[in-house]
Amino acid sequence: MTKKDVLPDPVRRSMFAIGCIAVGAATAGFLAATFRFLVPNVLYEPSRRFDIGPPSDFPPGAVTFLPDRRLYVFNGPDGFYAISSICTHLGCNVKRGGPGFECPCHGSRFDENGQVAQGPAPKALAWYALSLSPHAQLVVDLDQQVSPEFRLRA
């Protein structure tokens, strides 16, 4: 058998490995870019900061539930405050019940300040910042969580 009979490999094994690595790296880069593509830049959701009407809509001592916003708004003796109705366990709507709130899904209970009293909920209901707009409207900011000491005097 002469050398001519043996067809030489068109590439060396090392070149083949380099080729594989190059294609792999290109694919990885492409996938990373695609991953970023999955994160939306604009959300067509209701604004996270919105007004809920003038303070006079909320009579003193009353609790108002805003179902669309999933929010309880209180007008207490020291001022206004807002507590989320989204259960911190798995996101059901808590209802007013007992002294505070009750969740229908897995039986979590919260006291009147939204602190966990019982059940699987791992943390207290969220409190959101309230402010007064130049047009004398109450404004809620869902991106600004506050502590249960928060009160807005209006």
Add this chain to the structure above:
Amino acid sequence: MSQTIGSRTLTWLDGARRSVCRIGWPATDKDRAAAMISSLFLHIHPARVSRHVLKPTYTFALGLISGILFIVLAVTGLALMLYYVPYPPEAYRSMKDLQFVVTFGIVLRNIHRWSAHAMVGVVFLHMCRVFWTGSYKPPREFNWVIGVVLLLLTLGLSFTGYLLPWDQLAFWAITVGTNIAAYAPVVGDQVKFLLLGGHMIGPMTLLRFYVLHCVMLPLAMLLLISLHVWRVRKDGLSGAEIHASPTEELAGAFPASTKTYGLMAIGKRPRASVEARDPNDEVFAWPHLLYRELLVALAVIIVLHIVSLVFMAPLEEIADPTRTPNPAKAPWYFLGLQELVHYSALMGGVIVPTLLVLALLAVPYVDRGAAGSGRWFAPERKMANTIFTSLAAVFVVLTIVGTLFRGANWAWVWPWK
């Protein structure tokens, strides 16, 4: 004269038939083997199979039924897509249309829904069968791993499909389900954000679930089922070896079983032989195996139709994010987890499922050695079987409790009261 016209027509027809299907009804053994091997669709079968493979009590055809259900789901799903609009609230209206306006819409929807539920159960039972017969032992370790991924894909397909009707049931099941995902440490919130395409379940979520449900997951499933079945074909069904008497003389004297490979141009024999080497133990896949498969497919289709004519797939009121039904339940196959989540969300939602999946993936690499493979409940495998059966039983009991014994506020109820 008319004779010649008649026979010429016949010859012409026969020629046309041959252009489509080269072998006629196989009458000789050679043709029976060729029928299997020369068809793209049939050649996932070997030409000859061990009698052991045909015993219904070995596999209970559970893998086959999983595959049939996948095909039924693909066909009915494609039909449903022609009416379904993945945008709220039209999504809900198109479900109503399917139910009340489109001819046979309700039957198609029912078949799709009930097959999806059945598939979760059947795939789970198939996994149990494979475990109890020790069929993940070498050389089939990796096929078990592919199987675990198939189980996860089955659950993912069911879960993404659950949102599409956009009714109260769908909305709150997905609320609970995606919030469980959010408990994953570090990445939980980001995973939820990506899955929902935002902070809340809305049009973006529906679109994402729709694309996952109708395109991405089915394609992944198709690919992996092909790989899974291909490996079953290469490795042969477990158990055939121990039922045959492999003597070298016979293997030499009956070259038929190696010939299969010659025709398929495969150089090396797989480690476990596809066919038992004892020719007395072998029968031709055509018609023995094929006929049995046809019967199983027929039975599955009949049962699905009866169930779908009698039981209606649920459709509640349109999704209302402001009103939580009481109780809000995840799909039934997640209710075991939800029952655990009721005690601790981190435990039931993250730690237990992660450990379960890792344990399943590791099974063939931890439980090593070939002893006790290919038989139901081999005594050598008592320990492995006991552990697996106890875990599976706990999971089934939790699922039943979550499904039937939990009412408003997740309080304990007796289902018969």
